[in-house]
Amino acid sequence: MMITGIFFALGAGLLWGMIFVGPLLVPDYPGVLQSAGRYVSFGLIALPMAWYDRHRLKRLQRQDWLEAVKLSLVGNLIYYTCLSSSIQRTGAPISTMIIGTLPVLLAVSANVAYGRDEGKLPWGRLSPALLLIATGLVCVNAAELRQNVQPFDLWRYLSGIALALIAVVCWTWYPLRNARWLRRHACHKPTTWATAQGLATLPLAAVAYGVICLAMGFTHQAFPLPFGPRPMVFVPLMIAIGLLCSWLGAFCWNEASQRLPTVLVGPLIVFETLAGLTYTFLLRQAWPPLLSLTGIACLIIGVAYAVSIKPEQVEKIVSL
Template identity: 45%
Template sequence: MPVHTRHPLALGVLCAQGAGLLWGLVFVAPLRFADVAPASLALGRYLAFGLVALLLAGTDRRRLQALGRADWRRAVALTLVGNFIYYGCLAAALQQAGGPLPTLIIGTLPVVIAVCANLSSPDLPWRRLVPPLLAIGCGLLLVHAQEAGDTASPQFSLGVLLAVAAVACWTWYPLANAAWLRRHPHLSPTTWATAQGLVTLPLAVIGFAGLLLVQPTPRIWGSDPAAYIAGMAVLGLGASWAGTLLWNRASQLLPPSLTGQLIVFETLAALGYLYAFAGRGPTVFEKAGIVLLLCGVLLGVRAVSGKQRH
């Protein structure tokens, strides 16, 4: 018997972990390319995503042709909100306020999504959901409180607003995406990831063409155009296409209240990458916070596993 039919919970958690590891890369790019406009980072990433999807579409042509108009409209909506608007806000927030503050705010996504998911479609008693959420929330505060408290710049308020907007976008995206996949169980995660990439391509081309008309050239490519192109290719293939594929699979295998919590893997990956980028390790408080984050995930998995046994 295939592994995914025997152990859907374990496979779903592994898929969510893989998506988090890939998505964590997006937090480093705005700092690595600090001289590149946030819109250029978002459009470059999703232009690469669209090109990857176009190359892969030939191998999945039959299932893509089977998608209806409603599927394509939903793919466009998910792409606009979950891709362009979300990453544009995140990249701008990172550049305006540095790494710690936006990561703190984005890091609340596991709690926000899990609460919203359970409010809209209850699948777990709150007594089971509250302990992992408290552990994750306390862990996030410990991880970021020290650095976030030291953050001060003229762009502070703007960074806060942009990060909050990014949270709103990515609270809606996974819930809407998971709901669509549950209502259409025949959809392959690979096909759905490729479909979102295909609708991304024309939107990215139009957006990039407009950017070339209004944005100074140095802000589009930065000081190292070759590095910019390579970075966008990595984000397009890894963080966008492969990350979306893995998350789609996790959304099919896990209840929404758990998948919301598992976005914590993105926060953990982003922290690891940011530590490496800054050339330092976590402080004692940050280590304690990371332990609490992991404990929260384990508690969430246990809550779902206990429900399934009953």
């Protein structure tokens, strides 16, 4: 069961890694428009699947649908808006490496929130992992700044870093909350919950897309709406990301979350970071520089070390 869960986490990471190259393929599209487009696509893809799964969806209660809306808003729309905008401002490797802190952040958050139930990771042994990941971030940032041939815009760079940090907060909250719901509702299939989130996302994303188009009509009059200057690239890209990254990626992650302890699920999100870096350098058709490779190695070693730490069970004191 645990091995199967790890393979599902690997599949989710390989699929989610694609989201780091999407904004690079359509750099002339604002991140907010890409985010709304992706999740409109996700919601539309979920509609036929919802009809097929309608009997299981009917079993979800009102509070379950409210939870799906919260998860969709924070983990989908806000997260991807911040991430895609950050990638366009700082470059994919820097944003990817900031997101790369998620494995340890999730482990620490799960440690604090759920350690009493599932076992705590010793804080002293986590410190070397945190230091290695911080070192990796510094290395990749330095390598990207060294290779930057464009005039350096400090505000654009810092705003990109800030957006990436917001994305990290969103995706620290989302997987933990999602995993706890799945573990507490083991009677529901991960496919059903992925489809439910797609349905919850659709109205939010559709309204967001309409508002963005309306705003851009006043501020970006040269930008053709509703599908931008390259609709034959933008629309298929949104469909591909909506199907592979959103629905199929969510399905794989839900399967992993239902099979693995929360404190282990967090570190396994490193597969997304490594896949994102791999796809980015393949798109560039260039081998990462030594400094970037050093940073990536620090990330891998740090997370591998964190995963190897055995949770310690907390003794519960029962009052007589």
